[in-house]
Amino acid sequence: MFLLLELRFILPARRHLVHLRTTDGEKTMSDTFIRWIKRFFRPPKEERINLNRRALFGSALAGLGGAMLFRVHPMASGRSYSHALVRPPGSVKEDEFLARCIKCGECMKVCPTNAIHPAFLEAGLEGMWTPVMDMKIGYCEFECTLCTQVCPTDAIKELSVEEKQKIKIGLAFFDKNRCIPYALSRSCIVCEEHCPTVPDKAIWFEEVEVVNHTGEKIPVKQPHVDPELCVGCGICQNVCPIKDLPGVYVSSAGESRNPDNIFLLGGDFGGYDIY
Structure with missing residues (x-):
């Protein structure tokens, strides 16, 4: 920065600098150099605000559009824009959550x-920097309630371990194009081994017979999710051996906090059980 100032202002001024002596022998700067200094430190000119009709209308329209866009969030009209909008356990309903959350980050700091x-656009513009779960990076520890204890605004309600273990923050789904037993006809039980639900695990296996590339019939254990037992903790997604795009992922579908995002399961028409 100093080099640019030297080249632009000081060096040209030095060429015009003439040293004068006062009666007491002291040197003074010439008027030319003083004019260069004044030019450098001159404040910007004031500009009048343009209040013509076109500019005023454009500003009002931009402000209105920005406000409307800012208010768009996933639960508008009862629909979610992103399956990745998985909130921490104990989170209140989405519209209330957005009104309460101050984006302090305390829940993020204590997550073990x-x-x-912080969310990007999973929750719309209004929800940017609010907390969401990223199961590729971590998972919701089954016996942990730390995030429910530190929220200063009750956007995340305080829960006991027993209460927390009954809350569904989402539901796991298997991608049959990525899951090893489905896509490669090889048994893999990593997700089931880590599933924490007790006494029964939310992941169970169906042993099927498949034909491999040589025409040989081989037994393969294909995993399934029990939606009644799965709480969406995400450990299955986190430990999946396929790291770039796991063969199982957690969606916000079925979350306890949102009655508009429930599953209708079981029975025939007219007799559904709601979970």
């Missing part, structure tokens, strides 16, 4: 598995 991260 680093699963809670």
Whole structure:
């Protein structure tokens, strides 16, 4: 920065600098150099505000559009824009959550598995920097309630371990194009081994017979999710051996906090059980 100032202002001024002596022998700067200094420190000119009709209308329209866009969030009209909008356990309903959350980041700081991260556009513009779960980075520890204890505004309600273990923050789904037993006809039980729900695990296996590339019939254990038992903790997604795009992922569908995002399961027409 100093080099640019030297080249632009000081060096040209030095060429015009003439040293004068006062009666007491002291040197003084010439008027030319003083004019260069004044030019450098001159304040910007004031500009009048343009209040013509076109500019005023454009500003009002831009402000209105920005406000409307800012208010768009995933639960508008009862629909979610992103399956990745998985909130921490104990989170209140989305519209109330957005009104309460001050984006302080306390829940993110205490998460022991680093699963809670600031949202980008999963929750719309209004929800930017609010907490969401990223199961590729971490998972919701089954016996942990730290995030429910530190929220200063009750956007995340305080829960006991027993209460927390009954709350569904989402539901796991298997991608049959990525899951090893489905896509490669090889058994893999990593997700089931880590599933924490008790006494029964939310992931169970169906042993099927498949034909491999040589025409040989081989037994393969294909995993399934029990939606009644799955709480969406995300450990299955986190530990999946396929790291770039796991063969199982957690969606916000079925979350306890949102009655508009529930599953209708079981029975025939007219007799659904709601979970």
